[in-house]
Amino acid sequence: MRPIETLLERIARHLVPERIPWFAARLYDRIAQTALESYYKEVAEQVVAHTSRGAILDIGSGPGYLPIEIARRAPDLRIVGIDLSKALIRIASENAAQADLSDRVQFIKGDGNRLGFKDNSFDMVISTGSLHAWKNPIRVINECHRVLKAEREAWILDPARVITPAAEKMMEGTVGLIERLALRWGSLTSKLTRPYGRAEIEQIITRSAFQRGSVTEDRWLTVKLRKPA
Numbered sequence: 136m137r138p139i140e141t142l143l144e145r146i147a148r149h150l151v152p153e154r155i156p157w158f159a160a161r162l163y164d165r166i167a168q169t170a171l172e173s174y175y176k177e178v179a180e181q182v183v184a185h186t187s188r189g190a191i192l193d194i195g196s197g198p199g200y201l202p203i204e205i206a207r208r209a210p211d212l213r214i215v216g217i218d219l220s221k222a223l224i225r226i227a228s229e230n231a232a233q234a235d236l237s238d239r240v241q242f243i244k245g246d247g248n249r250l251g252f253k254d255n256s257f258d259m260v261i262s263t264g265s266l267h268a269w270k271n272p273i274r275v276i277n278e279c280h281r282v283l284k285a286e287r288e289a290w291i292l293d294p295a296r297v298i299t300p301a302a303e304k305m306m307e308g309t310v311g312l313i314e315r316l317a318l319r320w321g322s323l324t325s326k327l328t329r330p331y332g333r334a335e336i337e338q339i340i341t342r343s344a345f346q347r348g349s350v351t352e353d354r355w356l357t358v359k360l361r362k363p364a
Contacts, residue, residue, distance in 0.1 A: 199227025264295025
């Protein structure tokens with residue numbers, strides 16, 4: 136079990152931007168592509184087994200592979216993905232168009248701290264690989280609670296398992312200036328914003344509007360929060 140976050144770590148988390156910078160967007164997209172089989176498809180199967188109709192909100196969609204994989208498996212689902220990065224929203228929209236799913240998968244610039252949706256709008260809220268970057272996780276989780284319909288669930292998975300052997304090999308061959316800058320940025324921010332430990336997340340849940348939920352640890356940490364009637 137990881138120790139509770141120190142004051143220095145809190146300061147570092149506050150200083151690191153929540154969004155992926157524009158110069159890292161294309162590299163992040165290439166890295167994420169390598170995790171389709173090992174991560175995104177598996178998570179999509181789990182999501183669709185739980186919710187196969189209605190509307191899902193994905194917070195921190197990145198290049199959009201999880202919403203796309205969900206839509207491929209559930210024709211009665213509409214998915215909205217939000218991200219702080221305009222560059223990643225553009226890439227995700229391109230990926231949805233290439234998959235011929237733009238009619239059911241929409242990507243828009245948005246902030247988890249201030250979701251631009253009405254109360255009780257979604258049948259499920261998901262987020263993968265973003266929790267560790269949230270400066271105020273309680274605020275984001277409270278927003279998830281607000282937009283979620285009664286008796287529905289929010290799932291938060293962190294960290295995302297996108298650094299596969301194929302991604303590591305690809306990164307070793309990186310030679311472009313922009314890509315090298317992106318790798319340095321990723322290495323620095325990963326050190327400054329370590330994933331929250333189980334004890335920390337349990338404290339966050341207790342202080343949130345959900346007040347209770349389940350936290351499981353396997354290959355990645357999964358938080359499941361149910362909004363009561």
